[in-house]
Amino acid sequence: MTTSRLPPSPLTWDVFCQVIDNFGDIGVCWRLSADLAARGHAVRLWTDDASALAWMAPQGAAGVQVLPWPRQPPPSGPGDVVVEAFGCEIPPAFQAAIGAATRAAANGASRAPLWINLEYLSAEPYVERSHRLASPIFSGPAAGCTRWFYYPGFTAGTGGLLREPALAQRQAGFDRAAWRARHAIAPGDCAISLFCYEPPALPALLDQWHSGPATRLLVTPGRAAAAVRAWQAGHNDETPQRPQRPGHPLSITYLEPCPQPAFDEMLWACDLNCVRGEDSLVRALWAGQPFVWHIYPQEDNAHHAKLQAFLDWLQAPASLRAMHAAWNGLEPGATLPLVDASTLQTWRACVLAARQRLLAQEDLLTQLLGFVAEKS
Numbered sequence: 001m002t003t004s005r006l007p008p009s010p011l012t013w014d015v016f017c018q019v020i021d022n023f024g025d026i027g028v029c030w031r032l033s034a035d036l037a038a039r040g041h042a043v044r045l046w047t048d049d050a051s052a053l054a055w056m057a058p059q060g061a062a063g064v065q066v067l068p069w070p071r072q073p074p075p076s077g078p079g080d081v082v083v084e085a086f087g088c089e090i091p092p093a094f095q096a097a098i099g100a101a102t103r104a105a106a107n108g109a110s111r112a113p114l115w116i117n118l119e120y121l122s123a124e125p126y127v128e129r130s131h132r133l134a135s136p137i138f139s140g141p142a143a144g145c146t147r148w149f150y151y152p153g154f155t156a157g158t159g160g161l162l163r164e165p166a167l168a169q170r171q172a173g174f175d176r177a178a179w180r181a182r183h184a185i186a187p188g189d190c191a192i193s194l195f196c197y198e199p200p201a202l203p204a205l206l207d208q209w210h211s212g213p214a215t216r217l218l219v220t221p222g223r224a225a226a227a228v229r230a231w232q233a234g235h236n237d238e239t240p241q242r243p244q245r246p247g248h249p250l251s252i253t254y255l256e257p258c259p260q261p262a263f264d265e266m267l268w269a270c271d272l273n274c275v276r277g278e279d280s281l282v283r284a285l286w287a288g289q290p291f292v293w294h295i296y297p298q299e300d301n302a303h304h305a306k307l308q309a310f311l312d313w314l315q316a317p318a319s320l321r322a323m324h325a326a327w328n329g330l331e332p333g334a335t336l337p338l339v340d341a342s343t344l345q346t347w348r349a350c351v352l353a354a355r356q357r358l359l360a361q362e363d364l365l366t367q368l369l370g371f372v373a374e375k376s
């Protein structure tokens, strides 16, 4: 593990988050902001859509101010560090204020804001090449400033993954048996969490579980719930409620949206986690339980290479690769492997080994603080 020189604390951070769709943009920005605040920094989280925080983070966090997308910078000017998440374009007046603060700092009286572009997570090779690159700005309101590209990732040459320092302690203190009892998961049942878009292989997998050993499916609200309901409705020879009958191999529970800490606990408690997007993938890795990733689909199928790169990094066994190919519809008609106890055991060993490799690296925020110290 490398050690980084930390900048003086506390710093003021402006984190910008535009919500494109789904919950990953605000989910990642919230985790970053809350972790910064927990480490003593002051955070202004500027977002065009804070609605999901009502259920994702109803508790808020001391030190994080959630603010609407700004037309103007605050009277005090930009913070010490400005983070543009996922290439969102910060408002021109704010950019101009960064430009003015940077010029003022040139005479040595103050410190120029450090401008970070926090990118999407990928295991592809371009990440190591692009991480920490400077992007000088030649025109517009922030001409003369520099943006720095910061790439999360899975290897030592990247910015790492978000992992708050308290996570290990929270996990160590987690009572898995009590959680499962509270959720009426019978001993010996296989508990599966489902957070996905519309995986092409979902109906086939539900059919498999429908006639397999006792399985408890915990379905998150929104697209996952709609996809499972569509499958239930398609079982015309049975009443839609039949899978929920006591004693039936497959029992389905539809969940309410829950705060991030409770979402994490669900991943720790289940025997298989179906996750999606970016943030829940990272949390599934920290959970150390078998998981299947529904990658965010891109129009030009750019997600295919992204998924393969991730599976390569994961050192996924053949059955887990086959599962991902079918789940994500990479190959039409791909056969779904049998997801039984022995398959899950193989997947668990793979995930635990990957988790161990990741734990040997510094987390994203520790690395980012080191970067800020280096550039300040």
Ligand SMILES: Cc1cn([C@H]2C[C@H](O)[C@@H](COP(=O)(O)OP(=O)(O)O[C@H]3O[C@@H](C)[C@H](O)[C@@H](O)[C@H]3O)O2)c(=O)[nH]c1=O
Binding pocket: 020, 021, 022, 023, 024, 025, 026, 027, 028, 055, 056, 120, 195, 220, 221, 256, 257, 258, 259, 260, 261, 263, 276, 277, 278, 279, 280, 281, 296
């Ligand atoms: C279902 C549920 C989710 N969550 C949180 C966990 C995560 O922080 C967040 C979900 O984010 P993700 O896992 O990233 O999946 P997502 O599909 O919602 O988000 C995606 O959005 C796209 C726009 C991005 O391009 C993708 O990369 C990805 O981030 O919601 C809860 O806190 N409680 C819940 O009940």
